[in-house]
Amino acid sequence: MLLERIDITNFRQYHGIQSAEFATDLQRNVTVFHGLNGAGKSSLFAAINWCLYAAAVDGIGELINKQAIQNTADGDSVVADVTVYFRHEDRRYTAKRQLFGVRSGNACTNQETTFTLVRFNANGNSETVQNPIAVMNSVLASNVRPYFFFDGERMEDLTKAGNEEVREAVRNVMRLPMLERAEEHLGWVASEYRREIKRQGSGELERLVSEEDELRAKKQYCVRRKEEIRTEIVFARQRVEELSQRLRDSDGAKALQQRRDEINRTLSVWERQQKDLTRDIQQAVNRSYHRYLAVPAQSALSVLDQKRERGEIPSGVREQVIRDLLDAHICICGRRFSEGDSTYDHLHARLKTTSTKQMETETNTLAASIRALSLAAEGQKSALETSCRLREDGKAEIERLYLQKSDVDHELRDATSDDIASLERLRSDIQAKLERNIANQAANDRTIADIDAKIADVQRQKKLAEDKEQKVLLLGRSEELAQKAADAVTKLREEFFEDTRKNIEASTKQVFSRLAWKQEHFQDVQIDENFRIEVTDRWGTPTRKELSAGERQILSLSFICAMSNLSGEEAPLVMDTPFGRLSGNHLAAVAESLPSLTKQLILFVTDREWDEASRTNIEPRAGRQYCLNFDRSSGCTQIVEVDN
């Protein structure tokens, strides 16, 4: 979608008909609207959102221009409308939203909105689109809009800990709900087939199908529950962090909260070390079966030794002597023999029972290996015991740290200041809930794994039963196919989501390093599994909490640009007050980079934002510039184009 023009009539402070063309040239792709606070930037931004999506107008008051209401006789109707002209996939569209009202005193009543969308063909013919909302959604989905048409003041929210918006943004921009619908539909088709099998099948198959249905229903419940718990965890983490921050900011609690932060940091180091030790123990214990094989190993050694004592090992000489005697047909005592007589048969039989060279190698190697194994087992045992001891020490240290943390918790809870005590009580309640939810999540995951195992088992049994019933075989195959497709879509969705997260993480990092002027100070940007955006500094320390407001805005902007780049959507970036918290180097870097990060950029900036630095960097890329002139006497705004 590329915006071409807007006509605005009697909307908010825009009286009469006013228009603006948007820059669409690839080299000069920026359109700038600048004006003082209150001049009408946000109203114009709202007009675009309202026209296309009926959005962004909650809580902004009357939409119909007050002057237009005053100019209308009481009881007569008055109209506000906004028309946006845009291009999408080589076709032109005109979207028009109108608000009709009837003047009643100084206000408007009986307000009614209409929306029309007209599509123009290549030959210039037009048609009114019958399902305009659906078509608008296919051009740019309404749930994705806030990430392309966004309010700079709200941008910083994206970087808050565990922000659900980040996850939702990724889900929507990457059109994951479509995959989720496919998954749901295929699951439904499979369940329909199962119902049919039940109707036509034998008792055994019917029982198995019912069992599978029940298991899948249980799994569906657990998956839903998993999502609920996840949301609760994200919310609780955010609340705990907010409350901890308030304690950090409070003079009476600052020292204790910092102490607790320090303990938490140390705890996470120890807990990570415990995980590593657990893996070491796992590896060592996997090889520790040798102690049970000590007896057979000793017996084998005895057998090998006896063989050697009997002279059967090494055997190469014996074997060669017998072969020479057989070839020469002369016994070791000098007597001649011929093939088939008793001496020949006797020697031949001995050759068969005599070990070969291969046997000699095998036996020698095995004896050496058994002896080496028993030595290695001692070494492994000692390494295992060392890991176990370190883990026990770690466990004790972790317990000690938890006790220290508990002391800090008590001190804060018993603080003389009621504010601190109640903040801490609230924090500790939410923390307890968070921990319960983490445990619930693990239990729920185990239940899902159990159900999956049971489903696999039932499917195996079902396959056997189906084989017996040719009649329902075809249905069984169709059901299996549909279920496999549903499962494949689930897997695909999960993998795609994970890949997307990693790609957005990489792209955010890349954009952030272009926009942040202290780029050498920041080493990495990460978006974890819970969609928390984190920045690490040159020492590898998480540093998001220490970012300035401007840096947080840059981080959000990087995230939004990353999503816009990766989404594959052809959509403009429309930003209201994007540079509000930026100054100096940040402003210059953003102004320089932003035009090249999107196909079309539309900016609503205050005069303060439109300073020397932003002008110098953006003007060469600006195809259109407008000044929003607010007339104090009429209370209305004029859109005036200014030369570049």
Add this chain to the structure above:
Amino acid sequence: MDTQELKESDRVSIENVVHQYYKELTDKSSQDPEGAPFLLMKDVFMWAVAIGIRNGTRQPLSRPTSQIFRWDQFSQDSDVPALKAVAVAETGDVEILLDPPAILRIAEEYANAGIRELRTELSEREGRPLWNLLSLARS
């Protein structure tokens, strides 16, 4: 013994009914080592052999069976000599070293006898499977 010598018999077989135990004891072991203590199915197999030997029980496999991994997954330094030692001790005859399928069959029968008990000791006793396995290794 190399894979060439083993030819068709180079895959390790287990009874179908115990396949799920092998899966359960290895599934997602990198994420939850305490819950799924074994890194590979061959590690479960070696421990099942060890438990079978501890109990002095061999149990021929009942059909249906599945082949779960290849012989070359065994460690040449530790697993293979251990299995050969078991075979020599069992038969009292070094000739078995030249008969790889026979070595494997003996191991499979010990594992078949030990796997159920191994699973019971790890998963049905109090405590998480990895620590139960550690107790077994120390006992």
